[in-house]
Amino acid sequence: MEQTVEQKLKALWALQSIHTKIDKIRQVRGELPIEVADLEDEMAGLETRLEKIRVELDDLEDSIVKRKNMIKDAQSAIKKYEGQLNEVKNNREYDAISKEIEIQGLEIQVCEKRIKEAEFEIKNKTEAYEKTKENLDFSKGELDVKKQELETITSETQIEEEEFLKKADIAAEKNEERLLKVYNKLRGSYRNGLAVVSIERDSCSGCHNKIPAQLQSEIRQRKKIIICEHCGRVLVDEEIASED
Numbered sequence: 001m002e003q004t005v006e007q008k009l010k011a012l013w014a015l016q017s018i019h020t021k022i023d024k025i026r027q028v029r030g031e032l033p034i035e036v037a038d039l040e041d042e043m044a045g046l047e048t049r050l051e052k053i054r055v056e057l058d059d060l061e062d063s064i065v066k067r068k069n070m071i072k073d074a075q076s077a078i079k080k081y082e083g084q085l086n087e088v089k090n091n092r093e094y095d096a097i098s099k100e101i102e103i104q105g106l107e108i109q110v111c112e113k114r115i116k117e118a119e120f121e122i123k124n125k126t127e128a129y130e131k132t133k134e135n136l137d138f139s140k141g142e143l144d145v146k147k148q149e150l151e152t153i154t155s156e157t158q159i160e161e162e163e164f165l166k167k168a169d170i171a172a173e174k175n176e177e178r179l180l181k182v183y184n185k186l187r188g189s190y191r192n193g194l195a196v197v198s199i200e201r202d203s204c205s206g207c208h209n210k211i212p213a214q215l216q217s218e219i220r221q222r223k224k225i226i227i228c229e230h231c232g233r234v235l236v237d238e239e240i241a242s243e244d
Helices: 005-029 032-085 091-173 177-189 213-221 238-242
Strands: 196-200 234-236
Touching: 005 091, 005 177, 005 196, 005 234, 005 238, 032 091, 177 234, 196 238
Parallel strands: 196 234
Antiparallel strands: none
């Protein structure tokens, strides 16, 4: 059976009233769910950074070991060449071996320089690692606190919210599909989720703009669905609003 305009308005208001109660329950949680998600993202970023620093430190340690081995090889080569100097037969051989000793000496200097640079980098990266670890530990503590707060609030309100959600599903079924689409679109357009509002002090309780007396009279007659010319919300009279 086709609903009257009055029945449609009452059905819309009933749905809005339930959704408003759900919204108030969720408001109690405030920004906690967002804060928890942000902290989890921040921690993931810090853990990624720690892993990157760990890899860099390992690479630097490996490079030091490699350079130290190169120094040992160069020192062995110098010792070998110095032994050969005692057996040279002419200046050409002496100059060639002396050149090799000089090259190995330069190789040692380069390696020693690279080792010092790596050690300096290790010092800086270790400090960065410790600072990042400190930030991660702090964020973990913050996350634990926020999660506990959210869990407490959620456990206190979850049953009530679930009951209202079931009621909202039932109330939604009592609304005409076309109006329900309009209602859902309006609800998503406003942060406070109000799609259906009442007249309060001769004004729209959604945007607080004045409603002309003639339009107020038409709203009270409930012969057609009237929207606020300023905010586009569906308007109901005070009597329907008081039925919640």
